[in-house]
Amino acid sequence: MLTEMKGIYVPVVTPMGAGGEVDIRSFESYVKQLVEDGVNGIVVNGTTGESPTVTLEEMAALTAAARLVCGPMNRPVIVGTGTNDTASTVRKTAIAGELGADAALVVVPYYSRPSQEGIIEHYRQAASTGLPIVAYEIPSRTGIRLAPDTVRAILDLDGVIGIKDSSGGIELMIELASSGDHKSVLCGEDLYFHAMLCCGAAGGMLASASVRTTAFVEVYEQFMLGQLEASRQSFGALLPLIRLLFREPNPAPLKYLLARQGSIASEHIRLPLTPVSEELRQQLNAWL
Numbered sequence: 031m032l033t034e035m036k037g038i039y040v041p042v043v044t045p046m047g048a049g050g051e052v053d054i055r056s057f058e059s060y061v062k063q064l065v066e067d068g069v070n071g072i073v074v075n076g077t078t079g080e081s082p083t084v085t086l087e088e089m090a091a092l093t094a095a096a097r098l099v100c101g102p103m104n105r106p107v108i109v110g111t112g113t114n115d116t117a118s119t120v121r122k123t124a125i126a127g128e129l130g131a132d133a134a135l136v137v138v139p140y141y142s143r144p145s146q147e148g149i150i151e152h153y154r155q156a157a158s159t160g161l162p163i164v165a166y167e168i169p170s171r172t173g174i175r176l177a178p179d180t181v182r183a184i185l186d187l188d189g190v191i192g193i194k195d196s197s198g199g200i201e202l203m204i205e206l207a208s209s210g211d212h213k214s215v216l217c218g219e220d221l222y223f224h225a226m227l228c229c230g231a232a233g234g235m236l237a238s239a240s241v242r243t244t245a246f247v248e249v250y251e252q253f254m255l256g257q258l259e260a261s262r263q264s265f266g267a268l269l270p271l272i273r274l275l276f277r278e279p280n281p282a283p284l285k286y287l288l289a290r291q292g293s294i295a296s297e298h299i300r301l302p303l304t305p306v307s308e309e310l311r312q313q314l315n316a317w318l
């Protein structure tokens with residue numbers, strides 16, 4: 031059972047054919063390449079995986095395919111199961127567990143603007159499924175911000191193994207670090223990855239690590255070896271890529287680059303997300 035996380039986790043895209051159907055063959059070869067490039071784990075059906083438009087059947091097929099690739103290489107598969115409804119989150123999390131997921135990524139329940147107590151209860155019930163839970167704090171998408179005490183209460187729950195921090199700064203990380211021992215915090219805001227390692231993060235869940243995977247792994251390894259200046263410089267070299275990938279809504283720019291590189295067959299993305307603009311296409315081509 032997964033009890034802690036460290037290193038580079040990649041939230042993978044959901045490759046789709048030109049007609050919009052999930053392309054499992056591309057998915058398998060893309061995930062295999064990530065594992066061979068040294069990632070510590072993958073995340074299926076996260077934001078980057080277009081979870082709002084992926085059906086339960088598709089989530090099941092992607093999870094099974096990821097297990098087939100990652101299982102023999104001993105890499106954990108985390109599956110995004112969070113919704114803004116506690117009962118459906120519990121159901122999806124239980125299904126992910128039956129499908130062989132190693133943990134579930136559960137986003138803070140969005141849109142309803144629940145109380146901090148309601149959010150803690152949401153996580154308690156998700157954890158009651160027995161599948162290890164990674165909380166996901168991303169106020170820019172959920173419309174609600176967790177108080178540091180709420181984060182501590184969630185991390186204290188049995189079955190919660192850590193948090194993906196996309197809070198948009200390093201304050202939460204600093205706050206958690208100041209209270210000493212804590213469960214794994216993974217950076218979920220690509221631009222802050224190096225800063226968050228410096229503040230005590232155990233690694234990152236980074237969409238951009240789909241592209242320059244070995245370079246992200248190198249940043250982490252140099253940091254862990256105490257080669258601070260080298261890791262800072264390696265990370266600096268990745269900043270232009272990160273900025274381009276988040277210039278328009280994720281994962282459209284990422285899918286475009288992956289398709290251009292041949293990692294997936296098509297850049298198709300489901301509405302309401304739209305393909306990258308012509309202007310960004312040219313900037314990404316120039317970067318390539």
Ligand SMILES: O=C(O)C1=N[C@H](C(=O)O)C[C@H](O)C1
Nearest residue numbers: 041076077078218236237280
């Ligand atoms: O899918 C994810 O998980 C991530 N989503 C973030 C977002 O799109 O806001 C970005 C992060 O790199 C990982």
